[in-house]
Amino acid sequence: MTTQQLMKSVLRDFFESGYRAVGGRLPTTRELALRYQASYTTVGKAVALLEEEGWLTRRHGSGIYVAALPGAVAKAKRQIRIGYVTADMRQLGHRVFEGLDGMARSARCVVEVAMSNWRMDEEHRQIEQMQVRGVHGIVLYPIPRPDPGREYLGAEFRRLPIVVVDLYQSNMKRPHVIFDNWWAGREITRHLLAAGRREIVFLKHSPGIAYRSIDDRVAGYQRAMVEAGGSVPTEWVVPFMGTGPGKPEHHAALERVLNLKPRPTAIITPYDPYARATIAWLRARGIAAPKEITVVGFDNLAEENWHEPFPTTQPDFIRMGERAAEMLLQQIASGKQDETEIVLPCPLALPGGDYMRQDQPTQLAFAER
Numbered sequence: 001m002t003t004q005q006l007m008k009s010v011l012r013d014f015f016e017s018g019y020r021a022v023g024g025r026l027p028t029t030r031e032l033a034l035r036y037q038a039s040y041t042t043v044g045k046a047v048a049l050l051e052e053e054g055w056l057t058r059r060h061g062s063g064i065y066v067a068a069l070p071g072a073v074a075k076a077k078r079q080i081r082i083g084y085v086t087a088d089m090r091q092l093g094h095r096v097f098e099g100l101d102g103m104a105r106s107a108r109c110v111v112e113v114a115m116s117n118w119r120m121d122e123e124h125r126q127i128e129q130m131q132v133r134g135v136h137g138i139v140l141y142p143i144p145r146p147d148p149g150r151e152y153l154g155a156e157f158r159r160l161p162i163v164v165v166d167l168y169q170s171n172m173k174r175p176h177v178i179f180d181n182w183w184a185g186r187e188i189t190r191h192l193l194a195a196g197r198r199e200i201v202f203l204k205h206s207p208g209i210a211y212r213s214i215d216d217r218v219a220g221y222q223r224a225m226v227e228a229g230g231s232v233p234t235e236w237v238v239p240f241m242g243t244g245p246g247k248p249e250h251h252a253a254l255e256r257v258l259n260l261k262p263r264p265t266a267i268i269t270p271y272d273p274y275a276r277a278t279i280a281w282l283r284a285r286g287i288a289a290p291k292e293i294t295v296v297g298f299d300n301l302a303e304e305n306w307h308e309p310f311p312t313t314q315p316d317f318i319r320m321g322e323r324a325a326e327m328l329l330q331q332i333a334s335g336k337q338d339e340t341e342i343v344l345p346c347p348l349a350l351p352g353g354d355y356m357r358q359d360q361p362t363q364l365a366f367a368e369r
Contacts, residue, residue: 001038006046007132009036014066015055026056026064053133080109082328083130086141087118091301092317093141096165099321100139107329118143124152127162137161137328139321145169145210161331163324166317167212175331175340177324179315181213181298184346185220186227188268188296188311191350193228197266197294200225201257203250203278204270205242214270217298221268235260242270245277254281265293272297276306300349309351320344 001009014026027035032043047064050056057067084100086093097113104111112130116123120143130138140162145151153162153172168176192200202221205211218237225232240253257264269275275297282289289295290310297312323342331337 001036001042003042003045003049004128004132006032006036006038006042007050010046010050011055011132024066026066028063049129049132053129080107080329080332081112081133081135082109082325082332083112083114083127083135083138084141085114085116085123085126085130085138087116087123087143089113089115092166092299095317096139096141096321096324099318099323100325101321102318103322103325103329107325109329116143120146120150124156127157127160131157131160135160137163137332139163139165139324139328140174141165142167142172144205144212146208148208148210158337161328161337163328163331165320165324167210169210169212173339175327175338177320177327177342177344178212178216179320179344179346181216181346182220182223184298184313184315184348185217185268186224187220187348188217188298188313189221189224190228191311191348192266192268192294192296193224195294198230199236199260199262199264200266200268201236201238201260201264202268203238203240203253203257203274206239209242211270213298217268236264245273246281250274250277251281254278258285258287266296267293268296269298271299272301272312273303275310275312276303279308279310311351312349313346314349315346316344 010026010032026032029040029043029047032038032047033040036043038046047056047058051058051067054067057065059065082104084097086096089097093115101111112133112135114126114130116126123140123143127138127140137160140153142164144167148169148171151169151171153164153174162174164172164174164176166178168174168178189200200221202218204214204218222232222237238253238257241249243249254267257267267278269278275295278295279289282293282295287293295310297310300312300314323344327340327342
């Protein structure tokens with residue numbers, strides 16, 4: 001018996017059944033091991049997780065006791081409960097939550113929130129714990145995959161409806177909501193070309209890290225360059241370890257960019273914080289930005305002390321959360337889980353108040369890749 005199976009059995013036998021009252025004592029570890037034909041190690045892990053979640057309490061030298069109200073799990077199951085797992089609750093993660101939470105409230109659902117703190121093992125653990133607690137489905141904002149070959153979503157939690165947002169990979173085999181970042185990458189490049197910027201480089205995260213939104217933008221950028229009658233030299237796509245804007249790895253990548261011949265006239269960065277840090281770094285080196293080198297970002301992420309506009313995009317992450325919640329509730333209601341895809345527009349937001357709309361996602365462009 002696995003830890004997860006044992007946790008479910010304990011919840012069923014001692015909580016949902018009302019067999020024990022709050023403060024009631026559970027069997028000893030040895031008795032639980034015999035009852036469920038499980039190892040002492042498995043029992044210990046299950047009890048520790050149930051204690052962490054607030055169902056049990058252990059009193060040293062006394063035993064294991066019920067901490068939660070009897071029938072709490074059974075009562076919760078009468079209402080749809082959905083989970084939201086995200087890397088963190090800063091700008092993008094919170095925007096998706098706004099949309100999801102609003103949709104859930106209108107449907108009278110309960111929402112549980114957990115953060116993976118940019119760790120894949122923690123993301124897996126949070127999903128596992130939510131499943132044990134009885135959520136009916138989860139909206140997942142996954143972290144970029146450092147090792148795509150180790151993706152677990154394609155094989156695990158297959159009976160649990162999970163909708164993935166933004167950073168979906170095909171081997172996850174889940175319904176998903178993404179932005180048309182391919183279109184955004186192509187159109188931002190066309191905008192630069194139309195402004196006379198011909199030597200355009202793209203900063204991206206290191207090879208081997210599956211980062212869907214950035215990978216799609218790179219593909220769109222490469223398409224625009226080819227459509228303009230040129231090719232993209234290998235060195236114009238500059239990978240670096242994305243430990244954060246303004247960090248040594250970022251600055252080292254910019255040094256490589258300035259050493260390219262001919263010197264680039266535009267730099268496309270992964271997203272807005274990198275754009276701001278790049279502009280500051282260039283100016284500190286005596287390079288006028290945007291006059292000499294135009295810098296581009298993505299996602300229109302505001303920063304309190306920065307008011308200077310630069311080319312970026314205006315994706316509606318709140319809408320993404322709403323559509324993901326709609327999709328999840330539909331899958332919970334139908335009992336069917338498929339790999340439905342929703343592609344949302346990703347319009348450009350350009351300096352001077354220009355706003356390039358995208359009325360329809362480029363489904364053809366996605367099919368071509």
